[in-house]
Amino acid sequence: MTSTQTPEEVVQEQAGDTGEKPPFSLELSQDQKDIQEWAHGFAENVMRPAAHEWDEKEEFPWPVVQEAAKIGLYGFEGIAQFFADESGLSMPIVNEEIFWGDAGIGMAIFGTTLAVASIFGQGTPEQMGEWIPQCFGTEDDIKIAAFCSSEPDAGSDVSAVRTTAKYDEAKDEWVINGQKAWATNGGIANIHVVIASVDRELGSRGHAAFVIPPNTKGCEQGAKVKKHGIRASHTADVHLDDCRVPGNCLLGGKEKLDERLARVREGKKSKGQAAMATFEASRPVVGAQAIGIARAAYEYALEYAKGRVQFGKPIIENQAIAFTLADMKTEIDAARLLVWRASWMGRNQVPFENAEGSMSKLKSGEVATWVTERAIQILGGNGYTREYPVERMHRDAKIYDIFEGTSEIQRIVISRAISGHHIR
Numbered sequence: 263m264t265s266t267q268t269p270e271e272v273v274q275e276q277a278g279d280t281g282e283k284p285p286f287s288l289e290l291s292q293d294q295k296d297i298q299e300w301a302h303g304f305a306e307n308v309m310r311p312a313a314h315e316w317d318e319k320e321e322f323p324w325p326v327v328q329e330a331a332k333i334g335l336y337g338f339e340g341i342a343q344f345f346a347d348e349s350g351l352s353m354p355i356v357n358e359e360i361f362w363g364d365a366g367i368g369m370a371i372f373g374t375t376l377a378v379a380s381i382f383g384q385g386t387p388e389q390m391g392e393w394i395p396q397c398f399g400t401e402d403d404i405k406i407a408a409f410c411s412s413e414p415d416a417g418s419d420v421s422a423v424r425t426t427a428k429y430d431e432a433k434d435e436w437v438i439n440g441q442k443a444w445a446t447n448g449g450i451a452n453i454h455v456v457i458a459s460v461d462r463e464l465g466s467r468g469h470a471a472f473v474i475p476p477n478t479k480g481c482e483q484g485a486k487v488k489k490h491g492i493r494a495s496h497t498a499d500v501h502l503d504d505c506r507v508p509g510n511c512l513l514g515g516k517e518k519l520d521e522r523l524a525r526v527r528e529g530k531k532s533k534g535q536a537a538m539a540t541f542e543a544s545r546p547v548v549g550a551q552a553i554g555i556a557r558a559a560y561e562y563a564l565e566y567a568k569g570r571v572q573f574g575k576p577i578i579e580n581q582a583i584a585f586t587l588a589d590m591k592t593e594i595d596a597a598r599l600l601v602w603r604a605s606w607m608g609r610n611q612v613p614f615e616n617a618e619g620s621m622s623k624l625k626s627g628e629v630a631t632w633v634t635e636r637a638i639q640i641l642g643g644n645g646y647t648r649e650y651p652v653e654r655m656h657r658d659a660k661i662y663d664i665f666e667g668t669s670e671i672q673r674i675v676i677s678r679a680i681s682g683h684h685i686r
């Protein structure tokens with residue numbers, strides 16, 4: 263974003279992005295280094311001191327998100343600025359630093375972007391301009407958003423979504439009924455983006471994404487989930503009970519949906535399934551979050567290993583410990599390279615022919631789970647206690663093998679892409 267552009271113009275510009283592809287480069291520009299340092303400062307000075315408290319409270323950390331809004335880290339303008347970087351790297355760089363600070367609070371800050379990515383990926387320019395700012399609110403009155411795809415019987419199997427959306431032509435309204443599960447920010451969000459079936463017979467090809475505007479009758483929070491990790495992030499069921507939304511809440515618009523459904527019914531390929539389109543765009547960023555947690559645990563374990571003395575010498579002087587740290591660092595850097603590649607490809611619309619987005623998420627999630635587990639081992643008994651942060655980091659990291667497509671689902675996507683076979 264240049265200093266003369268408004269966020270709306272950035273969104274418009276990116277909606278019709280036709281620019282030249284910047285070459286893929288691992289050398290960060292001065293702008294990217296500045297953004298990295300700025301995000302790191304917030305993570306270190308504001309998030310880290312608050313991490314333990316909000317993990318224990320298991321509540322959405324409104325005051326910390328408010329602080330993030332004050333410096334422009336949380337908000338439409340900030341996200342538009344990160345998106346605008348044509349190399350695609352600002353988004354993963356900022357996410358890595360923020361999740362290095364703390365993953366629970368990080369998810370409270372970045373959970374909204376999943377709904378934003380859906381509106382951005384599937385909405386018309388008018389819908390983007392209307393709804394994206396409402397996902398964030400303003401600096402003085404922050405709001406959050408939720409993306410609701412999963413259901414009790416539709417997790418990995420997105421085609422099993424039972425929530426329905428029926429069109430009431432007389433009123434030009436959609437009537438949505440169903441139950442969503444596991445929604446980050448579900449029920450406490452200002453804007454909910456909901457995946458619903460408009461034609462059950464078509465499976466996931468009959469899905470569409472709908473915006474549920476603030477305070478819509480029939481959209482209520484169900485049970486709040488008590489979790490293993492990322493406990494400062496709010497996760498809950500969302501009940502949709504005869505929830506009526508105006509016709510223009512269908513992302514992409516009715517004409518486009520009707521055309522797509524007609525193509526599918528004729529047996530032609532449909533471009534873009536509602537939930538999948540969101541996941542594809544967000545996977546490298548989710549990978550960057552996992553890398554942030556892994557790096558935090560690795561750095562902590564490295565310093566601990568230099569200071570902890572057993573048998574008369576620092577434990578790092580044992581190859582068993584030093585080699586583990588060497589492997590941790592190598593794995594983290596390898597995962598980051600996959601994330602940066604996929605981020606560049608995604609931003610520049612280079613097709614993920616070998617499921618590079620899935621590769622980046624798979625590798626980063628598994629690296630984070632492994633690295634944080636090894637960090638506990640390096641800290642010994644201390645690592646297993648809540649007095650030391652690696653225990654929390656390990657609990658936080660595990661979600662990266664599960665949400666936004668489990669590791670098994672990523673392997674299915676990758677193996678199908680590389681083989682052309684329908685691997686199950």
Ligand SMILES: Cc1cc2nc3c(=O)[nH]c(=O)nc-3n(C[C@H](O)[C@H](O)[C@H](O)COP(=O)(O)OP(=O)(O)OC[C@H]3O[C@@H](n4cnc5c(N)ncnc54)[C@H](O)[C@@H]3O)c2cc1C
Nearest residue numbers: 409410411412417418444445446664665666667668670671
């Ligand atoms: C903290 C948290 C936040 C979340 N936030 C959101 C959110 O904001 N929005 C949203 O829509 N969803 C969200 N989810 C849901 C998340 O995306 C799902 O939990 C995930 O997709 C897995 O679905 P499931 O839990 O039903 O597991 P299941 O699909 O039941 O899978 C169970 C196990 O079976 C394996 N499995 C399933 N199918 C296959 C197969 N074909 N081959 C091999 N193995 C298979 C899985 O990999 C997994 O190991 C969240 C979940 C959590 C825990």
